[in-house]
Amino acid sequence: MFRTHTSSPRKGRNTGRRSPLATTALIAAGLLFTGGAYAAFSTTTASAETSHAATAATVEEGKKLFDANCASCHGLALEGTDAAPSLIGVGAASVDFQVGTGRMPLQQQGPQAPQKPPQFTEEQTLALAKYVATTGPGPGIPDEDLLHGDGDAANGAELFRINCAMCHNVAGAGGALTEGKYAPPLTGVDPVYIYEAMVTGPQNMPVFNDANLTPEDKRDIITALKFTEENSTVGGNALGSLGPVAEGLFIWIFGLGTIVALTVWITARSN
Known part of the structure; x- marks a missing residue:
């Protein structure tokens, strides 16, 4: 007669099953990473859009100031006239110097423009400089x-x-x-x-x-x-x-x- 031996399972054997807690932790980590990345991307995009909007608004303000105070001499397209040179390509630094030191707008023709109290605030001067800088490359501030x-x-x-x-x-x-x-x-x-x-x-x-x-x-x-x-x-x-x-x-x-x-x-x- 043959005896049948029934083997008992070994203790400590790995069954290959994951704990439900590990799966939950992985899902939570994935959601946290995805949410953090989306939030960072949204913040960066919003900041860039805000900065771009602020720059565009500053340039538009500079154009209005230029049309009202400078275009009669320098031309509506900054092309210059017989009374004043072209400003295309002079750069923001030139405008900041001339306007910030009060040399421009010019009060009267003479051998050279004298320094005097500035007519515009720092913000207005910067707006004028940024507007002129959009017309061509030139030295920056x-x-x-x-x-x-x-x-x-x-x-x-x-x-x-x-x-x-x-x-x-x-x-x-x-x-x-x-x-x-x-x-x-x-x-x-x-x-x-x-x-x-x-x-x-x-x-x-x-x-x-x-x-x-x-x-x-x-x-x-x-x-x-x-x-x-x-x-x-x-x-x-x-x-x-x-x-x-x-x-x-x-x-x-x-x-x-x-x-x-x-x-x-x-x-x-x-x-």
């Missing part, structure tokens, strides 16, 4: 990290003497040019306007693009100018920092005047 005055002052002073001092004076006090024109003083000028002047070349100033002076070089020049402005002269009264002309005039008026007055006084007493 510089980044803030180039305007803090934390560059190499020694290098900036050397570059200023080489490229700028012949018009603006070695101390940045300004100077006279031909035909009633002049290089304005650079003391008290906002760094952003100094930078924008270098990249746009307003009035009689040449353009210093990045091939002539790198952005770091321009930062160093601003650093040198601010260092000179903030540190008093060690030689006493600077007399406007206008150099030997001012010093000679001082000697003639006060020195020679004192001698003449003393001579008259001595003569009067002897008589």
Whole structure:
């Protein structure tokens, strides 16, 4: 007779079944990941749409300001007229400089546009700059990290003497040019306007693009100018920092005047 042996199942054998809790956890993780990704995408899209809408609104506001205040001279399409040049391709930096320093709108024709209190607010000036920038490529408003005055002052002073001092004076006090024109003083000028002047070349100033002076070089020049402005002269009264002309005039008026007055006084007493 044959005996039939019935084998009992082994203890600890893996049946291949997953716990219901593991399935629930996987579903929850998938939903959480999908929801988070959708929320991040929606936020990014909404921010981009808001930024685009704000930029479009700013440009539209700039166009309205331009049509009302600038188009009579520069043309409705910025093409220029006999009274004023074209603004196509001048860039946002040129508009920010000219309007922000009050040189534009021009009050009257002359050898050059003088600086005066600005007619527009900072927001309006930025709107005008953005509108003009849409008509063609040009220099943009510089980044803030180039305007803090934390560059190499020694290098900036050397570059200023080489490229700028012949018009603006070695101390940045300004100077006279031909035909009633002049290089304005650079003391008290906002760094952003100094930078924008270098990249746009307003009035009689040449353009210093990045091939002539790198952005770091321009930062160093601003650093040198601010260092000179903030540190008093060690030689006493600077007399406007206008150099030997001012010093000679001082000697003639006060020195020679004192001698003449003393001579008259001595003569009067002897008589």
